[in-house]
Amino acid sequence: MKRIFAISFSIVLLSLTLYAQQGPTKNPVSSVIRDILPRQTKNITAAIDLMPADKFSYRPTPDQMTFAHLAQHIIESNFLFCSTAADMAPPPKKGATENDGKDKLLASVKTSFEFCETALAKADDSKLGDMVEMFGGRQVPRAFAFIALASSWADHYGAAAMYLRLNGILPPTAQKKAEEPKKADEEKK
Numbered sequence: 001m002k003r004i005f006a007i008s009f010s011i012v013l014l015s016l017t018l019y020a021q022q023g024p025t026k027n028p029v030s031s032v033i034r035d036i037l038p039r040q041t042k043n044i045t046a047a048i049d050l051m052p053a054d055k056f057s058y059r060p061t062p063d064q065m066t067f068a069h070l071a072q073h074i075i076e077s078n079f080l081f082c083s084t085a086a087d088m089a090p091p092p093k094k095g096a097t098e099n100d101g102k103d104k105l106l107a108s109v110k111t112s113f114e115f116c117e118t119a120l121a122k123a124d125d126s127k128l129g130d131m132v133e134m135f136g137g138r139q140v141p142r143a144f145a146f147i148a149l150a151s152s153w154a155d156h157y158g159a160a161a162m163y164l165r166l167n168g169i170l171p172p173t174a175q176k177k178a179e180e181p182k183k184a185d186e187e188k189k
Contacts, residue, residue, distance in 0.1 A: 030123040033085070033146050037120060040153040041113040044074060046172040047160035048109055053102035055167055067163050068098040071105040074156045078112035081149035084132055085142065086119035116149075 025031055048071055051058075056068040065073070075095040083090040095108030128143040161171035 027123075027125040029125050029128060029143065029146050030085070030120065033123075033150060034120050036150055036153070037113070037116060040157065041117075043172050044153065044157050044160065045106065045110055045113065047157060047164060048074075048102075048106050050164055050169055050172065051102070051160075051167070056102050056105070058163065058167060060163065060166055066098060067160075068100075068105060070156065070159055070163065071109055072096065072098040074152075075105075075108050075112045077149075077152045077156070078109075078116050081145045081152060082112075082116035082119040084134070084145035085149060086123040087127055087130075087142070088119055088122065091115060 051067055056071070057066050059066045072095070079090040079094050095111060096104040098105075100108075128141060128146070130142045131139045132142050132145065134140050134144060134148075157171075157173075161174070164171045
């Protein structure tokens with residue numbers, strides 16, 4: 001988890017550096033998160049869509065969560081971190097549960113990303129230093145929600161990709177890379 005957090009933090013810092021090279025921006029942190037959102041939305045929803053419905057109860061080991069629970073966790077994380085980052089209330093009904101089928105879970109994941117898009121469109125960096133309550137009542141700066149959001153997207157996609165691979169399914173980002181050598185081989189012929 002610390003490694004994923006460090007990688008995500010590095011991505012945010014790299015993105016901020018790129019923004020700095022393009023000239024000053026009023027809201028570098030919230031702008032970077034908004035720029036990351038479409039790619040993460042696409043990859044995470046595609047990963048959930050690729051998993052067959054009968055594999056949503058799959059868990060790699062007895063101690064790990066099911067794929068359905070991972071989908072539910074993604075929904076909850078998106079609502080929590082996006083609402084906290086944007087300083088707005090999450091919707092009253094937060095989506096499917098792990099006992100719901102693939103279609104309902106996938107729809108709820110998409111809804112949670114739509115909520116993030118709406119919430120983050122209103123976010124700016126002026127409240128990054130405001131203290132907010134997170135896990136177990138712990139007080140942290142609002143910036144924590146932005147960093148945790150980027151970190152959770154990386155972690156969730158990595159977990160979904162692992163579950164897919166353990167079921168013989170190539171994750172969305174690996175599919176593109178697997179197709180490139182095939183195209184190159186076909187062009188040589």
